[in-house]
Amino acid sequence: MQIRTRNLYLIPYLTWILLFVVAPILLIVYYSFFNVDGQFTLGNYQKFFTPVYLKMTLSSFWYALLITIISLLIAYPTAYWLTKTKHKQLWLLLIILPSWINLLLKAYAFLGIFGTYGPTNKLLESLGIGTQQILFTDFSFLFVSVYIFIPFMILPIYNALEEMNHSLLDAANDLGASQWTTFRRVIFPLTLDGVKSGCQAVFIPALSLFMITRLVAGNRVITLGTAIEQHFLVTQDWGMGATIAVFLIIAMAFIMMLTRKRK
Amino acid sequence: MKRLTRAFSVIFLISFGLMYVTYYLNQAEGYGGKNTLTVYNWGDYIDEELLEKFEEETGLKVIYQTFDSNEAMMTKIEQGGTTFDVAVPSEYAMSKMKDEKLLLPIDHKKIPNLKHIESRFMNLPFDPQNQYSIPYFWGTVGIVYNKEKLKGKEIKSWNGLWNPDFKNQILLADGAREVLGFSLNSLHHSLNDTNEAHLQAAKAKLDRLTPNIKAIVGDEIKMLLVNEEAALGVVWSGDASEIMGENENLDYVVPEEGSNLWFDNMVIPKTAKNVEGAHKFINFMLDPENAAKNAEYVGYSTPNAEALKLLPEEISQDERFYPPLELTKKLEVYKNLGKKMLSHYNELFLEFKMHRK
Numbered sequence: 001m002q003i004r005t006r007n008l009y010l011i012p013y014l015t016w017i018l019l020f021v022v023a024p025i026l027l028i029v030y031y032s033f034f035n036v037d038g039q040f041t042l043g044n045y046q047k048f049f050t051p052v053y054l055k056m057t058l059s060s061f062w063y064a065l066l067i068t069i070i071s072l073l074i075a076y077p078t079a080y081w082l083t084k085t086k087h088k089q090l091w092l093l094l095i096i097l098p099s100w101i102n103l104l105l106k107a108y109a110f111l112g113i114f115g116t117y118g119p120t121n122k123l124l125e126s127l128g129i130g131t132q133q134i135l136f137t138d139f140s141f142l143f144v145s146v147y148i149f150i151p152f153m154i155l156p157i158y159n160a161l162e163e164m165n166h167s168l169l170d171a172a173n174d175l176g177a178s179q180w181t182t183f184r185r186v187i188f189p190l191t192l193d194g195v196k197s198g199c200q201a202v203f204i205p206a207l208s209l210f211m212i213t214r215l216v217a218g219n220r221v222i223t224l225g226t227a228i229e230q231h232f233l234v235t236q237d238w239g240m241g242a243t244i245a246v247f248l249i250i251a252m253a254f255i256m257m258l259t260r261k262r263k
Numbered sequence: 264m265k266r267l268t269r270a271f272s273v274i275f276l277i278s279f280g281l282m283y284v285t286y287y288l289n290q291a292e293g294y295g296g297k298n299t300l301t302v303y304n305w306g307d308y309i310d311e312e313l314l315e316k317f318e319e320e321t322g323l324k325v326i327y328q329t330f331d332s333n334e335a336m337m338t339k340i341e342q343g344g345t346t347f348d349v350a351v352p353s354e355y356a357m358s359k360m361k362d363e364k365l366l367l368p369i370d371h372k373k374i375p376n377l378k379h380i381e382s383r384f385m386n387l388p389f390d391p392q393n394q395y396s397i398p399y400f401w402g403t404v405g406i407v408y409n410k411e412k413l414k415g416k417e418i419k420s421w422n423g424l425w426n427p428d429f430k431n432q433i434l435l436a437d438g439a440r441e442v443l444g445f446s447l448n449s450l451h452h453s454l455n456d457t458n459e460a461h462l463q464a465a466k467a468k469l470d471r472l473t474p475n476i477k478a479i480v481g482d483e484i485k486m487l488l489v490n491e492e493a494a495l496g497v498v499w500s501g502d503a504s505e506i507m508g509e510n511e512n513l514d515y516v517v518p519e520e521g522s523n524l525w526f527d528n529m530v531i532p533k534t535a536k537n538v539e540g541a542h543k544f545i546n547f548m549l550d551p552e553n554a555a556k557n558a559e560y561v562g563y564s565t566p567n568a569e570a571l572k573l574l575p576e577e578i579s580q581d582e583r584f585y586p587p588l589e590l591t592k593k594l595e596v597y598k599n600l601g602k603k604m605l606s607h608y609n610e611l612f613l614e615f616k617m618h619r620k
Contacts, residue, residue, distance in 0.1 A: 036606050116490075135478075214481060215480070218434075237602070
């Protein structure tokens with residue numbers, strides 16, 4: 001009887017998973033076997049292994065990697081410093097707040113901020129550096145992406161740091177470990193799970209970025225996400241779009257496995 | 264908190280109640296039936312005084328709704344939740360809607376004012392005999408340039424874009440047909456060319472344009488040009504006329520090698536409830552006086568020959584929007600190249616975008 005009621009509770013969850021996780025993935029795999037004319041084909045997969053798409057895949061991974069590394073380098077010290085401050089909740093709120101604003105709005109704001117006559121260039125001008133092209137460069141793309149993703153990196157690391165048993169630090173100190181050794185041998189390994197979830201939360205969405213590539217990078221950066229968007233909306237070549245999506249799903253599953261938490 | 268929740272629930276209840284009442288009243292007065300006409304058009308794309316005039320003349324009540332992309336409009340019509348009696352798609356969207364059987368044929372007998380439309384704008388490849396569509400406005404693809412920023416340098420042709428002086432100064436609209444099209448035009452090929460050698464040559468030529476290109480963007484191109492983010496932009500004439508009003512330094516030119524000719528067209532969607540009224544509306548909009556008033560307000564080029572005569576000379580003689588005949592002959596309407604070719608165009612465009620400086 002008890003097991004039966006427990007199974008009943010599972011129904012909403014299972015329906016959800018089936019309808020919104022399993023079914024869409026199956027549909028994507030299904031569509032990837034059809035060409036523009038609706039005929040069954042393996043051509044899309046063949047096409048994926050041409051230089052154009054391979055180059056695109058490489059550049060997507062490269063940018064996602066850069067975004068993740070930069071986020072990590074900024075987020076770790078920030079999270080560490082957060083655990084030391086007095087008004088933790090307030091600072092945390094300030095970090096999370098920007099993620100409540102729509103991503104597109106934020107991207108549009110940067111069009112103004114980084115523009116030739118925008119505030120950033122005014123500042124550079126008054127510093128005597130002179131007007132630079134910031135918009136539509138790799139720098140602006142990485143900057144805005146990191147800005148958007150960084151809360152997702154800070155939070156898990158912050159949680160891991162908070163959960164850490166502080167008596168371990170005292171122990172390390174008593175046993176004569178230098179601060180650097182304490183960090184390397186005690187703090188970092190203990191927060192590794194937080195770092196891993198942070199990397200997951202940044203790397204995976206960064207792989208499939210698309211609107212920012214157009215708005216902030218002016219289509220000078222082309223990622224797999226851009227290609228998917230174009231195939232679905234402009235070309236209406238759903239098969240090719242789905243094929244790229246299949247590869248993205250495989251790549252993401254692979255990354256999840258790599259960054260899996262150890263038990 | 265409890266009070267707040269209660270206050271919100273009350274507001275919600277009242278809103279829903281009012282919504283129901285409006286719906287009920289509309290039904291009772293017969294709105295949504297035979298004495299209304301629902302027009303579905305682009306935002307700010309009609310002189311609204313004309314709607315009032317139409318209501319006075321016919322006694323029909325016009326419900327005017329707007330959309331901001333062909334795709335959004337098509338989806339709404341396909342779903343069929345709301346009935347639209349007249350819609351105004353661009354020609355490629357119109358031909359898609361025709362293929363998907365979303366349109367009703369137009370009875371030319373009920374539109375006597377059709378005779379005012381210039382013959383060169385009738386019977387075009389996207390709708391032979393104008394069975395399903397009547398042209399509303401037309402335009403071109405061309406170059407917007409900033410007089411101040413070019414400092415006396417001139418641009419009159421597509422080939423002028425390749426001038427090394429324009430390093431990092433060009434913005435392109437994010438459209439495969441537009442961008443490959445102007446490259447084909449610059450090589451003196453048709454922008455409907457499907458010859459593989461020509462397409463590859465056009466793509467290779469675009470790669471050489473890369474140092475001059477600042478960005479390839481969507482609708483933001485208007486804002487960026489107004490803010491003088493770049494000196495040149497490849498845009499549709501409609502966008503051009505809009506931004507020229509916002510920044511006096513901007514000017515527009517239809518390149519001498521030729522360009523694209525596009526149309527927005529009035530159609531009657533399949534879901535129309537007031538087909539009679541829709542014909543009346545189309546006929547009303549084609550009346551020379553009304554068409555002229557509308558063209559003056561919207562600022563796009565009218566296909567209505569009689570209306571053109573009524574427009575002030577500064578508009579009708581403006582070669583930027585009513586190009587001279589010899590140039591007009593070089594303008595081409597996009598042909599529907601089929602999904603395969605379109606996909607190939609996009610593939611080439613994607614490759615070009617990936618070509619780095």
